[in-house]
Amino acid sequence: MAAVQAGDRAALAALVARHHSSLLGYLYNMVGGDRPLAEDLVQETFVRLLRGGHYTVDRAFKPWLYAIATNLARDHFKAAATRYAAPGAVAPDRPDPEPEPEAQALAAEQGQQVAAALARLGPEYRAALVLRFYGDLSLQEVATTLGTPVGTVKSRLSVGCRRLRAILTGAQEASER
Amino acid sequence: MIPRDAPPPDPDYLIAQLREQGESDAALADLLPVVMQVAAAPRPVASAAETTHLLKALLPLLPAVSPVRQVLRHEQALLTRFLRVARAQVSLLHMSFWLVSAVITLLGIVAGLTALPPEFALTLRAGGPLLAIIAVHSAFRGARQGVLELELSCPLSAFGLTLTRLVIILGYDVLLGLLMSSALAVGRVEAGGLLALTLHWLAPLLLVGGAALLGSLWVRLEIAAGASYGTWLLLLGWTIVEHQQGVVSRLLATGEGGLGLLGLALLILAADRVRAAAPALLPR
Numbered sequence: 001m002a003a004v005q006a007g008d009r010a011a012l013a014a015l016v017a018r019h020h021s022s023l024l025g026y027l028y029n030m031v032g033g034d035r036p037l038a039e040d041l042v043q044e045t046f047v048r049l050l051r052g053g054h055y056t057v058d059r060a061f062k063p064w065l066y067a068i069a070t071n072l073a074r075d076h077f078k079a080a081a082t083r084y085a086a087p088g089a090v091a092p093d094r095p096d097p098e099p100e101p102e103a104q105a106l107a108a109e110q111g112q113q114v115a116a117a118l119a120r121l122g123p124e125y126r127a128a129l130v131l132r133f134y135g136d137l138s139l140q141e142v143a144t145t146l147g148t149p150v151g152t153v154k155s156r157l158s159v160g161c162r163r164l165r166a167i168l169t170g171a172q173e174a175s176e177r
Numbered sequence: 178m179i180p181r182d183a184p185p186p187d188p189d190y191l192i193a194q195l196r197e198q199g200e201s202d203a204a205l206a207d208l209l210p211v212v213m214q215v216a217a218a219p220r221p222v223a224s225a226a227e228t229t230h231l232l233k234a235l236l237p238l239l240p241a242v243s244p245v246r247q248v249l250r251h252e253q254a255l256l257t258r259f260l261r262v263a264r265a266q267v268s269l270l271h272m273s274f275w276l277v278s279a280v281i282t283l284l285g286i287v288a289g290l291t292a293l294p295p296e297f298a299l300t301l302r303a304g305g306p307l308l309a310i311i312a313v314h315s316a317f318r319g320a321r322q323g324v325l326e327l328e329l330s331c332p333l334s335a336f337g338l339t340l341t342r343l344v345i346i347l348g349y350d351v352l353l354g355l356l357m358s359s360a361l362a363v364g365r366v367e368a369g370g371l372l373a374l375t376l377h378w379l380a381p382l383l384l385v386g387g388a389a390l391l392g393s394l395w396v397r398l399e400i401a402a403g404a405s406y407g408t409w410l411l412l413l414g415w416t417i418v419e420h421q422q423g424v425v426s427r428l429l430a431t432g433e434g435g436l437g438l439l440g441l442a443l444l445i446l447a448a449d450r451v452r453a454a455a456p457a458l459l460p461r
Contacts, residue, residue: 007240016232020223028221035221042223043231050238114218132194133215139197154198161195165211 001061004050016046019062022135023069029130030073032119041076045069063144066135070127070145077123117167125160128153186216262341266316274315275349278308282353285378289361297365298377299413302429305354305378306409309386310402312346317390317398336452343444347386354378380437385409387443394450 003011023045027038048068118126124146131142132153143150191212195205223231285304292300317339358374385405392401416426429436 005240009236009239012235012239013232016235017228020228020231021221024223025220029218033219038221039227043234046231046235047238050235050240114214118215118218129212129215130218132198133191133212134218157198158200161200161208161211164215165207168211168214 012050019065023065026066026130026135027069027073029115029118029134030070030123030126031076033115037076041069041072044072048072060141060144063137063141066131066137066145067147070131073127074123113168117164120167121160121163125156125163128156129160129164132157186213188213191216259341262337263345266338266341266345270315270345274311274346277311278350278353281307281311282357286357286360289357290364299416301357301361301374301377302381303410303413305380305382306385306406308350308353308378309347309382310389310406312350313386313389313393314398314402316342316346317393336448339448339451343448347383347444350382351379354382376433376437380433380440381409383437383440383444385440387440387447390447391443391450394447 001011001015004015020042024038024042027041027045028035031037031041045065045068049065052068118130121129127146128142131137131145132139137145139150139153143153146153148156188209191209192205195208195212200208281304285300288300288304289297354375357378358371361374362371388405388408389398389402392405395401396404412425412429416423416429419426
């Protein structure tokens, strides 16, 4: 990353080649299986990476990269909620908000039950679960990425697992009926 | 690109992960299928074309490096490469080269401090080229011994190798010579100062060294070196015969700087000719 900050093109090519697919996978599952949206967010993540310039070599790179991606996904859903919410409407509290119908339909159409189920989780639980079990980050790396203590990450993982289980079980029962 | 299936997740690994987050044994059975599905979720793969497209969009955002910084980096890289090559080339020189050159310099200092004025300059003019002959012979002795093939197979050009070796051997000789000049300038104030003392040995060193190296492209190095140094000694002998009054003596007294420049030109010409002559020097 230091070489990229110094303007090294080869270093940028190596960096993109190394993280492109994994970042795409993470965002793909963060946005409910919407691949075009995930690709846009991947590009925006790298753009922020290059424009930000706050990175220092003593920081772990991967959590930093995924933190940018997580924030972008979070911002996207906030903006989408603002667009669709009626003026003065109160955002739904727990349990987690329903995903956008469009995203839900797309995810269902693609047969990606897990992505659709993840999309029904709150972003903080979804990010923790995807980073931990899909991205295989350590608890400390997840904590660094999300900017929260490790204890909070454990709590979100525990709650997230149970909520996801409830969603998947509900979906299975609905399909059986 | 179609999302590819994830490799089957390892249940033991996932159980360990669940335990790490504080799950009880009773909860593991319920939660394991859930996290297994997350771990096995579709993994979209970015195609090479997509990565290229992304890279193309990002390149304009890369911080521009100023031309000055680029030049500095390039020069740093050149210097680093030269030092690496020089280190390898130094290892090719026998210990005898370093020692004999140092001994000759030491003898030159002793002779210079004890000789009378006319012979004093003569001593330096005879000793300087001897250093050059030893150096050229030590560094380029392999030119006709079948090792050139190996040298030409290395990434550096024959021209680069020649220049590197010249810098090493001439650098060492000049360092020794400057020590000698400094010692004599302190010990013999009447000798004419550091510059004059340095010219006495440096000019013939470059001239004879350049002539020997250039000649070695056509005849054996030993013959070229012997002929160059022998001719130089004959000229010095002639100055003794004409009692420092003839044309040669006047040339040496007034044109040492020019002789040195001529020697430098011969060295550069020889290094350049190595590039063209290298194939002819390969073993047949």
